[in-house]
Amino acid sequence: MLKGFQENSVIIECNKCTKETIHPIANIVSSKNELGEYENIGFECPCGNNEIFNMNLPTLDRDVPLARQDKKEQQQRMKVNQFIMMVREDYIRQEVTPQ
Numbered sequence: 137m138l139k140g141f142q143e144n145s146v147i148i149e150c151n152k153c154t155k156e157t158i159h160p161i162a163n164i165v166s167s168k169n170e171l172g173e174y175e176n177i178g179f180e181c182p183c184g185n186n187e188i189f190n191m192n193l194p195t196l197d198r199d200v201p202l203a204r205q206d207k208k209e210q211q212q213r214m215k216v217n218q219f220i221m222m223v224r225e226d227y228i229r230q231e232v233t234p235q
């Protein structure tokens with residue numbers, strides 16, 4: 137799961153062995169593939185487990201309220217949302233100044 141953020145990196149906690157690892161994301165961009173879906177982003181733990189995040193979730197500025205989820209799910213969802221807005225092409229593009 138996505139544990140948090142730190143200077144252009146994400147902190148991932150492995151669902152399998154619970155080890156925390158830090159992964160730089162400065163060069164990661166999730167672009168649309170030929171099916172029109174954003175590519176999911178995965179981070180590999182030294183144990184071999186791959187934590188994969190779905191970049192096609194509706195982001196919270198477009199999503200329904202989180203009231204139905206429990207607190208832990210809500211927190212995780214907020215972090216994934218933040219992550220999406222940091223790496224997904226459509227959000228990154230918004231920051232690019234037109235030339």
Ligand SMILES: [Zn+2]
Nearest residue numbers: 150153181183
């Ligand atoms: Zn692991």
